[in-house]
Amino acid sequence: MNKVYACIDGLANTSAVIDCAAWSALRLGVPLELLHVLQRNMERPQVTDYSGSIGLGAQEALLAQLSELDEQRGTLAQEAGRRLLAAARERAVALGVSQLDTRLRRGDLLDTVLEMEPDARLFALGEHYHASAASRIHLDHHVERVIRSVKRPVLVATGEQFEAPRRVVIAFDGSPTALKTVETVARSPLLTGLPVLVAMAGVETTLARQQLEDARMVLTAAGFEAEVDLILGEPEEVLPALVKSQHAALLVMGAYGHSRIRQLIVGSTTTTLLRLSEVPVLVLR
Numbered sequence: 001m002n003k004v005y006a007c008i009d010g011l012a013n014t015s016a017v018i019d020c021a022a023w024s025a026l027r028l029g030v031p032l033e034l035l036h037v038l039q040r041n042m043e044r045p046q047v048t049d050y051s052g053s054i055g056l057g058a059q060e061a062l063l064a065q066l067s068e069l070d071e072q073r074g075t076l077a078q079e080a081g082r083r084l085l086a087a088a089r090e091r092a093v094a095l096g097v098s099q100l101d102t103r104l105r106r107g108d109l110l111d112t113v114l115e116m117e118p119d120a121r122l123f124a125l126g127e128h129y130h131a132s133a134a135s136r137i138h139l140d141h142h143v144e145r146v147i148r149s150v151k152r153p154v155l156v157a158t159g160e161q162f163e164a165p166r167r168v169v170i171a172f173d174g175s176p177t178a179l180k181t182v183e184t185v186a187r188s189p190l191l192t193g194l195p196v197l198v199a200m201a202g203v204e205t206t207l208a209r210q211q212l213e214d215a216r217m218v219l220t221a222a223g224f225e226a227e228v229d230l231i232l233g234e235p236e237e238v239l240p241a242l243v244k245s246q247h248a249a250l251l252v253m254g255a256y257g258h259s260r261i262r263q264l265i266v267g268s269t270t271t272t273l274l275r276l277s278e279v280p281v282l283v284l285r
Helices: 014-028 056-094 109-119 141-149 176-187 206-221 235-245 260-266 272-276
Strands: 003-007 032-038 100-106 120-126 154-157 167-172 196-202 226-232 249-254 281-284
Touching: 003 014, 003 109, 014 032, 014 056, 014 120, 014 154, 032 056, 032 109, 056 100, 109 120, 109 141, 120 141, 141 154, 167 176, 167 206, 167 235, 176 206, 176 249, 176 281, 196 206, 196 235, 206 226, 226 235, 235 249, 235 272
Parallel strands: 003 032, 003 120, 032 100, 120 154, 167 196, 167 249, 196 226, 249 281
Antiparallel strands: 154 281
C-alpha cells in the first residue's frame, strides 16, 4: 500500500484525474504512478469477413493488409500513450509531485488494476458519462468494475476539472458499515484537517439522531470539526444538491453492503449517486 495510481486514458477529464491523484499523493505522502492501459479491443478496427465472396489470393492479400494496418495502429497507440504519460508527468510535477513514475501497459484495465492493487494506497480514475437527472443514468463500466473489484479506496473525478476539496460530506445511513466508513475517514491522513458533514437521508427518528451523534463523536475524538444533518428524502434525490451546496466538497461513501446508500454503488442503481454528483467521490471499502 505504497502508491497512488492514476488511471488515465486521454479523454476529457484526464486532467482532473491527474490533479486529484496528485492531491491525494501529496496529502498521503506517497509516490504517484501514472498508469495508461492500451486495451486490446481498442487497438483493432472492426473488419467485415468477406472470405466467402473473394478468392483465396485476394483474401490472403487483404489479410496481409489488415495485419499491417493492425501493426500500424498498435504502434500509433503506443506512441500516443507515451506522449499522454509524458504530458501527465509534466502536469503532476507542476503540481508539486516529486515521487513520480509512469507505466504503459497493454491489456485490460481491471486486470491491470488488480495486478497493481497489493502496492496501491488509492486508485484515481475518471467517470465519463455524467447524468443531469436520475432518469438519465448511463453505465460507466470501467468505473463500476474497478469499484466492485478492488479493496482499496477509489477516488472518482466526476467532471473535467478538479478543485482541491475544502470540505468532506459522508453519505451515512447508520449501519455498522457506514460507521466503519466514518472510522476510516477519522484515521485517514488524506482528509486530515478538513471539516466533515455527516449526512443521512431518511426520516427523523430518535435512532437516526443517535447514530449521527455517534458518528460525530468518532470524528471529533480524532480531531475533526464535524457536523451532522438529517434530510428527508431518498439519498439519490437529496444528497447531490446538499453536496453541491457545500462548495469544493468531497463526497465519501462506502462501497458494499445492502442498505439504501450502498445499493447505489453495488446494486441495480449502482451509478445513480456517482453520476449525479458534481464533486469528486471517494469510495471506501
